[in-house]
Amino acid sequence: MKELEKEITQAVRQVLQEATGTDYDGKVLIQETRREFEGDLTVVVFSLAKVLRRPPEEAGAWLGEQLVRRLPHIARYNVIKGFLNLVVDGSYWVEFLNKIRHERRYGLQEAAADAPTVVIEYSSPNTNKPLHLGHVRNNLIGYSLSRIMAADGNRVVKTNIVNDRGIHICKSMLAWQKWGNGITPEKASKKGDFLVGDFYVKFEQEYRKQVEQMVAGGMPEEEAKKKAPLLLEAQEMLRRWEAGDPEVIRLWKMMNGWVYEGFDVTYKALGVDFDKIYYESDTYKVGKKIVLEALEKGIVYRREDGSVWADLRDEGLDEKVLLRSDGTAVYMTQDLGTALLRWEDYHFDKHIYVVGNEQNYHFQVLRILMKKLGYPWADRLIHLSYGMVELPEGKMKSREGKVVDADDLIAGMIETAREMGEELGKLEGLDEKEKEEVYRKIGLGALKYFILKIDPKKNIVFDPRESIDFNGNTGPFIQYTYARIRSVLRKAADRNVAVPEQLGTNYLPNEKETLLVRLLARFPQVRADAAAGYDPALVANFAYETAKAFNQFYHDYSILNETEAEARNFRLVMTLKTGEVLHTAMGLLGIEMPERM
């Protein structure tokens, strides 16, 4: 399709050159023809008409005449207002199918030997609570993006930074020490991340109680929040941790271990993984070193209380703390270190952070700071900022237990898929294990598609009382279309009908077929656009359109029961390739496709 557009553009330029005697350096705007008009590609002639000094309608007709004469693939044309609709000859689509017939990886760009390296960071959990729906969105976008970037010819490194140190984990640790009575995930028969999360909530409850008491005793709330004994204890624990206190370290390792075991289960259920995991407990040291070096060079400064700051007011930003007065590191410190470590590890061409938009400011500062510190590759740090997932009553708050838990959500989706599947009863003949596998794919497909079809920038309001759809513009709709296609191909094999290796060019595809093949032809461009815009939603919407076009075709025409050989052959190849494209496209979203459903 891209080639054809180029051909047309070239021809238009040549025709203009011949007509006016000068080169036309403006744009030639070509778009897919809207459904209600006859044609496949449309040249917008308004600007061209100006060059030709003729009214748009007349210029369009003249141009159409020229193009039909010069281009073998353009069968005829019509002009409506200033739009020149070109009808592509049916043989072009047959040839197109022949061309991609044996491309197993059609639509994907192989990574060349000197392909750019793209590091993608996503997930980045805190180790003090289980993953919730917000994390799910992060993981799905990050994983999908890594597939898309890889499909676009990049070498991709999936990374995760585990925020395993800091005051938050100390809060859980302290609460466990005080009220845990030595409980473990085994004894509680609870996933480790949930158990640790419970203690985080416990800390917050007790802390709030203390603050309330102190306020009742006459202390201003601001002061009470800073001076509550529990908080002071947690801060003391962080200092001891950073000083390497063996008892604190032991507790920290144990509780983090519980959390990791829990995360692994969730990651596995979601189908996401990483090539390299960084731990903040390592990278903060590098960050501290960077800050102290910058201090020596006078790029940052120390205040009287001992804290270290960067002054970014020249850049239109504020002052930013880099080390606390007690010398401990903050979030920014470790991110400086992580960035440097990754640079040393990969010398990336791009480093994409998949992090929520609440941290826009943080990444703005990070980039400017890295630049100020003398790292020219700071420009390669890209923040893919995605919107929040909110509940109807507002933001999710782990501290208050108001969250949609990731594990529950996944289990619920699979359960719904099972109920619907059993009701429809199409999986008879499969054993229980095979059925479960199908339900798992469908449940997760529904969840992933639901999240990924939405523009990452936008906030999502998720109402747990309303279930995620399985009909219409959904993952299961596309999966179902794929299962239908596979079913047809299985039946073809049963009947010893082979999908032809090559098609004769006599067949003229009908309207629905042309529409579908046109979509298949668009796929490489969709992949490229999605990579350029870091936007999985483009792939999702493409897959939907393609599935819809196939279903419309399928409804109106027979494939195997078609008696005319040319038509049957064309449809078989088209069906095969549609299935492949759907499989590939959904794969870019991290969605698996069942062979039957």
Add this chain to the structure above:
RNA sequence: GGUCCAGUAGCUCAGUUGGAUAGAGCAACAGUCUUCUAAACUGUGGGUCCCAGGUUCGAAUCCUGGCUGGAUCACCA
């Protein structure tokens, strides 16, 4: 208050270098299974593209101003 993001049908969303009469799904209603899978297909109704100006042959899209919602401006991460 500064900065960033969003605002399109009752609801959830597409609409990407400015192009034709703004499109899907859900929900509602009415149809289509003796046929390659009805998780599908077809039809009906549903719009102040937040508002007001501006640029343009042409604006949901670009510019200016305003309105609404969210985020952020922490010695939390």
